[in-house]
Amino acid sequence: MINENKTNNIADTNNINNNENNSKNNDINKKKRYGDKTLEVHAGHEDLGHTGSRAVPIYQTTAYVFDDVDDAKDRFSLDKDDNIYIRLNNPTTSVFEDRVAAIEGGVGGLAQSSGASAIVLSILNISKLGDNIVSADNLYGGTINFFTYTLPKLGRSVKYVKCDDIEGYKNSIDDKTKAIFVESIGNPRLDVPDFETIAEIAHENDIPLIVDNTAGIGLFKPIEHGADIVVYSATKYIGGHGNSLGGVIVDSGNFDWTNGKFSEFNTPDPSYHGIIFTEKFGDHAFVVKARTQLLRDLGTTISPFNSFQLIQGLETLSLRMKQHSDNALKVAEFLKKNPNVAWVSYPGLEDDSNHEIASKYLKDFGGLVAFGIKGGLVEGKKFIKNVELLSHVANIGDSRTLVTHPASTTHSQLSKEELDEVGVTPDFIRLSIGLENIEDIINDIDQALKKAVQ
Numbered sequence: 001m002i003n004e005n006k007t008n009n010i011a012d013t014n015n016i017n018n019n020e021n022n023s024k025n026n027d028i029n030k031k032k033r034y035g036d037k038t039l040e041v042h043a044g045h046e047d048l049g050h051t052g053s054r055a056v057p058i059y060q061t062t063a064y065v066f067d068d069v070d071d072a073k074d075r076f077s078l079d080k081d082d083n084i085y086i087r088l089n090n091p092t093t094s095v096f097e098d099r100v101a102a103i104e105g106g107v108g109g110l111a112q113s114s115g116a117s118a119i120v121l122s123i124l125n126i127s128k129l130g131d132n133i134v135s136a137d138n139l140y141g142g143t144i145n146f147f148t149y150t151l152p153k154l155g156r157s158v159k160y161v162k163c164d165d166i167e168g169y170k171n172s173i174d175d176k177t178k179a180i181f182v183e184s185i186g187n188p189r190l191d192v193p194d195f196e197t198i199a200e201i202a203h204e205n206d207i208p209l210i211v212d213n214t215a216g217i218g219l220f221k222p223i224e225h226g227a228d229i230v231v232y233s234a235t236k237y238i239g240g241h242g243n244s245l246g247g248v249i250v251d252s253g254n255f256d257w258t259n260g261k262f263s264e265f266n267t268p269d270p271s272y273h274g275i276i277f278t279e280k281f282g283d284h285a286f287v288v289k290a291r292t293q294l295l296r297d298l299g300t301t302i303s304p305f306n307s308f309q310l311i312q313g314l315e316t317l318s319l320r321m322k323q324h325s326d327n328a329l330k331v332a333e334f335l336k337k338n339p340n341v342a343w344v345s346y347p348g349l350e351d352d353s354n355h356e357i358a359s360k361y362l363k364d365f366g367g368l369v370a371f372g373i374k375g376g377l378v379e380g381k382k383f384i385k386n387v388e389l390l391s392h393v394a395n396i397g398d399s400r401t402l403v404t405h406p407a408s409t410t411h412s413q414l415s416k417e418e419l420d421e422v423g424v425t426p427d428f429i430r431l432s433i434g435l436e437n438i439e440d441i442i443n444d445i446d447q448a449l450k451k452a453v454q
């Protein structure tokens with residue numbers, strides 16, 4: 001989005017302006033000439049700009065000089081797609097947005113200050129007072145808090161369904177339901193939903209499927225399996241190094257917002273002199289509306305420095321996800337045979353309850369492993385106390401191996417009933433396997449298990 005007329009050979013995903021270009025961009029995306037690893041290092045930055053800088057520069061600027069007053073007017077009225085002010089756009093952030101959208105096969109991306117705000121905007125952009133969403137119940141603890149407590153204060157509500165309860169999704173949808181929401185590798189028990197079946201239910205009811213692909217990026221492309229909107233915490237595997245907060249929303253461009261259920265997309269917006277998003281922006285309507293109404297007004301903007309860091313992460317995404325997955329499978333196999341372990345969940349294990357469905361959708365099985373330590377709460381706490389290489393933190397997707405005790409951290413805000421509901425037992429330990437030598441990871445887990453379960 002640095003230059004309106006940029007022609008982008010790899011995947012031009014963020015030209016918000018005119019409908020002719022939209023269909024052209026779509027074509028480029030559909031017959032994408034490059035593979036994922038190429039997109040991860042090039043997409044969004046084919047036009048090097050006036051500096052010729054090979055790496056993506058950090059444009060640490062709040063404002064952009066207008067050519068003249070007419071140019072300024074055209075930018076403000078969205079007749080021209082160009083930078084105005086940092087809250088709405090930034091060239092470094094645009095590269096980040098274009099790159100994620102290209103990797104995931106969407107028509108456009110919108111970066112956010114956090115994964116949390118990506119989720120908030122994705123829901124607010126399609127719903128109004130009195131509406132609801134239907135969501136799988138095996139979500140990141142922060143998302144459950146938002147859906148259960150804050151969303152109702154904003155006049156919307158949630159109806160939870162068990163991740164694999166297909167009839168439940170169908171039966172929960174009513175005429176005020178505006179989306180189905182699922183996580184690609186559910187937090188915390190690593191359940192993988194049947195995306196294509198759930199997408200079908202959503203589409204039969206003229207509503208979009210929103211997928212949180214935080215844990216699945218690099219393993220799974222939700223848009224290829226029917227997702228309409230994809231949200232991510234970039235803080236995790238996209239950044240990959242545990243140093244920067246960020247989020248992103250990717251618009252597939254496939255959903256028909258003119259189907260009668262989403263009036264805000266089809267009625268004049270008085271804050272933009274009466275423009276109608278679906279008329280003016282075609283298949284980019286969702287992402288342009290989210291940027292120009294919600295990012296403009298809520299200010300959940302990412303800093304250019306964080307976008308830069310997240311771009312560095314994207315450049316090695318496939319390489320890292322392969323190594324995370326290889327290491328995690330070996331850890332899961334080790335735990336499976338260990339006498340101090342009660343149970344193991346890892347979708348890559350052949351006898352795992354999620355293996356069949358995960359094999360249908362995922363390229364590799366990712367870096368998250370869940371297990372129950374023999375005993376329970378006391379042994380779990382002792383395990384955490386005794387790890388040396390592993391870090392006890394409330395995070396996933398770092399280059400380092402992390403360990404969490406969900407009942408006392410990520411899910412600690414939930415009530416006892418809610419904990420039971422989402423399957424967080426006191427013995428439950430979650431690992432986010434890093435990129436270290438596998439022997440070192442396993443040795444550390446082994447010695448801590450021995451000390452914990454004597």
Ligand SMILES: *Cc1c(COP(=O)(O)O)cnc(C)c1O
Pocket residue numbers: 114115116117140142143183187212214215232233234235236245246247396
């Ligand atoms: C971390 C996380 C979030 C929230 O993202 P932040 O970047 O921490 O705001 C949302 N969904 C999932 C699955 C996550 O792991």
